[in-house]
Amino acid sequence: MKISPHRHQLYPEIEPLASGHLNLDPIHKMYWEVSGKSDGVPVVFLHGGPGAGASPIHRRFFDPNHYRIIVFDQRGSGRSRPFAEVTNNTTQLLIQDMEKLRKHLNVERWLVFGGSWGSSLGLAYAIDHPDQVSGLVLRGIFLCRDTELTWFLEGIAAVFPEAWQEFIQFLPEAEQKDVLASYHQRLMSDDPNVHGPAARSWARYEGSCSTLLPSSRGTSGLESGRAALALARIESHYFVNKMFLSDGYFFENLYKIRHIPAVFVQGRYDMICPMVTADALARAWPEAQYHIINDAGHSAMEPGVQSALVASMEQFKTGG
Numbered sequence: 001m002k003i004s005p006h007r008h009q010l011y012p013e014i015e016p017l018a019s020g021h022l023n024l025d026p027i028h029k030m031y032w033e034v035s036g037k038s039d040g041v042p043v044v045f046l047h048g049g050p051g052a053g054a055s056p057i058h059r060r061f062f063d064p065n066h067y068r069i070i071v072f073d074q075r076g077s078g079r080s081r082p083f084a085e086v087t088n089n090t091t092q093l094l095i096q097d098m099e100k101l102r103k104h105l106n107v108e109r110w111l112v113f114g115g116s117w118g119s120s121l122g123l124a125y126a127i128d129h130p131d132q133v134s135g136l137v138l139r140g141i142f143l144c145r146d147t148e149l150t151w152f153l154e155g156i157a158a159v160f161p162e163a164w165q166e167f168i169q170f171l172p173e174a175e176q177k178d179v180l181a182s183y184h185q186r187l188m189s190d191d192p193n194v195h196g197p198a199a200r201s202w203a204r205y206e207g208s209c210s211t212l213l214p215s216s217r218g219t220s221g222l223e224s225g226r227a228a229l230a231l232a233r234i235e236s237h238y239f240v241n242k243m244f245l246s247d248g249y250f251f252e253n254l255y256k257i258r259h260i261p262a263v264f265v266q267g268r269y270d271m272i273c274p275m276v277t278a279d280a281l282a283r284a285w286p287e288a289q290y291h292i293i294n295d296a297g298h299s300a301m302e303p304g305v306q307s308a309l310v311a312s313m314e315q316f317k318t319g320g
């Protein structure tokens with residue numbers, strides 16, 4: 001699959017054909033929506049974070065005259081209920097949720113499209129349910145290894161020292177010895193005066209490192225308070241639990257999914273999910289198509305990344 005050199009734009013705004021909340025367990029209800037062509041090729045969008053939630057712009061990566069576009073908010077995220085809840089919130093349960101949604105919508109097989117944490121969840125789902133995945137389009141590859149978590153919490157200081165200093169100096173000096181544990185403790189507090197400022201600090205740090213060039217868009221939406229809380233609380237919950245996966249999980253299980261058509265889109269200057277991870281996956285999975293965007297960081301909305309993702313979905317329309 002070769003991506004054409006001209007820029008691909010997002011499709012125009014569309015509204016859902018149907019939406020609802022799916023009961024998952026006694027605690028959680030998951031928001032879902034379907035847009036595009038009612039009898040089109042199913043594609044499911046997996047948002048990042050975990051905890052970031054989906055938004056209307058995510059429908060626009062897909063041709064609505066070809067695809068049946070399925071978007072949902074993972075447990076605790078976005079419009080799912082209860083908001084920012086980490087009880088019964090694990091990688092394995094999110095995979096089960098996807099299967100429950102697939103069956104609820106009478107989908108036999110679907111394309112899986114996800115970025116950042118969404119790439120992790122997409123791969124994990126495919127490993128457990130390879131027969132239900134017709135293809136993978138993954139951006140900003142994240143494989144949940146300890147080295148990747150350490151990079152996020154410490155390594156980014158090599159490139160964004162001012163953002164990192166602000167991130168750690170939010171904490172009292174006595175709490176800076178274990179940044180993750182300190183943030184996690186604050187984010188789990190029921191007191192808005194405790195978890196609110198911590199969530200905004202976490203979200204501001206992540207957002208400010210997400211684009212190649214400084215962009216207010218990277219942080220503005222996340223500093224609203226509500227969005228920041230779900231992102232920061234759920235991310236820290238997953239981080240302290242090692243993403244609920246063994247360190248080498250994806251490479252150990254790659255043989256189960258190498259037959260699935262796959263595309264990786266990676267910004268060369270991605271500081272949230274550095275390119276070394278995507279490169280390792282591409283080397284281990286030579287059958288996959290690997291596209292490096294030389295003028296981009298982490299965000300899916302950077303022009304080169306956005307264009308490559310739309311182009312990848314265009315190629316899948318003709319069978320890749």
